[in-house]
Amino acid sequence: NAGVTQTPKFQVLKTGQSMTLQCAQDMNHEYMSWYRQDPGMGLRLIHYSVGAGITDQGEVPNGYNVSRSTTEDFPLRLLSAAPSQTSVYFCASRLGQGGFGYTFGSGTRLTVV
Amino acid sequence: GNSVTQMEGPVTLSEEAFLTINCTYTATGYPSLFWYVQYPGEGLQLLLKATKADDKGSNKGFEATYRKETTSFHLEKGSVQVSDSAVYFCAHSQQGAQKLVFGQGTRLTINP
Numbered sequence: 001n002a003g004v005t006q007t008p009k010f011q012v013l014k015t016g017q018s019m020t021l022q023c024a025q026d027m028n029h030e031y032m033s034w035y036r037q038d039p040g041m042g043l044r045l046i047h048y049s050v051g052a053g054i055t056d057q058g059e060v061p062n063g064y065n066v067s068r069s070t071t072e073d074f075p076l077r078l079l080s081a082a083p084s085q086t087s088v089y090f091c092a093s094r095l096g097q098g099g100f101g102y103t104f105g106s107g108t109r110l111t112v113v
Numbered sequence: 114g115n116s117v118t119q120m121e122g123p124v125t126l127s128e129e130a131f132l133t134i135n136c137t138y139t140a141t142g143y144p145s146l147f148w149y150v151q152y153p154g155e156g157l158q159l160l161l162k163a164t165k166a167d168d169k170g171s172n173k174g175f176e177a178t179y180r181k182e183t184t185s186f187h188l189e190k191g192s193v194q195v196s197d198s199a200v201y202f203c204a205h206s207q208q209g210a211q212k213l214v215f216g217q218g219t220r221l222t223i224n225p
Contacts, residue, residue, distance in 0.1 A: 004156075031211060042117075042202065042215040043157075050211060058212065090156055098208055099145040099164035104156035 002026050006091050006105035013081040013112045021076040021108050023091030031094045032074040033058070033102070034066065036087040043090065049074055081112045115140050119203050119216035126193055127224050134188040134219050136177075136203035144205040146170075146179055146186040147213070151200045160188075160201070195223045 007022045025032065033048040045058030049068040063085060065077040074093075078085060088109050092102040120135040138144065145164045149157040161170030166181035175190045186203060203216040 033211065033213075040217060042217040043213075045212050048211045056211075092157075097211065098206060099162060101147055101159035101162055102157075102213060104149075104158070106154075106156045 004091055004093055004103050004105035006089075006108050008108060009106065010109050011111070013078070013110065015081060015083060015112060017081050019078050019081070021078070021089055021091075021110075023074045023076065023105060024072050025074075025091075025093040025103070026072065027093060027095070027103065028071060029093035029095050029103070030071065031096065031100075032068070033092050034064070034074070034076045035090045035092065036060065037090060037107075038087050046076065046089075078110075083112045086110060086112045115144075115205070115207065115214050117203050117205055117214050117216035119201075119219050121219070122200075123220040123222060125222045125224065128195055129192045130223075132188070132190040132193045132197075132221070134201055134203075134221070136186045136188065136216060138184050138186065138203070138205050138214075140184075140205055140207055140214075142208055143181070144207045146177070147204045147206070148175070148177055148186070148188050149202040149204060149215075151202065151218070153199075157202060193221075193223050195225050197221060198223045 004025045034046040035043040047066040049055045091105045094100045094102045147162045148160040150160045161172040163170040163179035169178045200218045204213045
């Protein structure tokens with residue numbers, strides 16, 4: 001089992017460029033989420049999905065889009081990169097709500113210059 | 114609102130010392146509680162969890178007890194090792210909610 005796989009691991013973008021962060025899981029988890037991690041701020045939820053075809057916004061969704069066409073994949077799109085989006089991005093999945101813990105990917109470190 | 118407050122770091126201890134990292138939360142009802150660990154350059158890994166009051170989660174020598182009366186979930190370990198050096202995150206998940214609410218993290222360094 002690979003778990004949650006994120007690509008790329010590192011990326012540098014220029015302001016205004018767009019890109020897609022890839023996330024795939026092979027555990028047949030229904031729930032998937034994207035978080036960003038910034039120093040001193042813990043992890044903040046960007047977008048989440050409770051199943052294929054269903055997505056919703058988290059607490060910091062502006063500037064990001066997601067889609068969930070399959071159970072396995074949950075890509076995160078940056079529409080027009082800004083320096084404020086410099087962060088470490090984590091994709092996570094879990095089997096269900098409540099007491100089910102998340103499995104996290106290893107992260108994508110994004111720098112916007 | 115829902116939140117998690119963790120002991121501020123960084124925390125530096127000597128090997129074999131006793132560890133406590135405090136965590137308190139605000140939430141409605143009975144959330145599930147988690148501790149995650151993040152080693153340098155890696156994603157978060159679930160360390161332990163508890164889903165109801167008085168439950169004790171344990172893993173790799175770490176323990177935490179769900180205390181509803183004090184809304185706390187303090188992480189403890191009796192004898193830490195250098196390999197325990199990492200950032201530790203407390204989190205909760207409300208019933209029916211997708212979101213995990215995280216604390217800010219506590220950086221732990223263990224010196225030999």
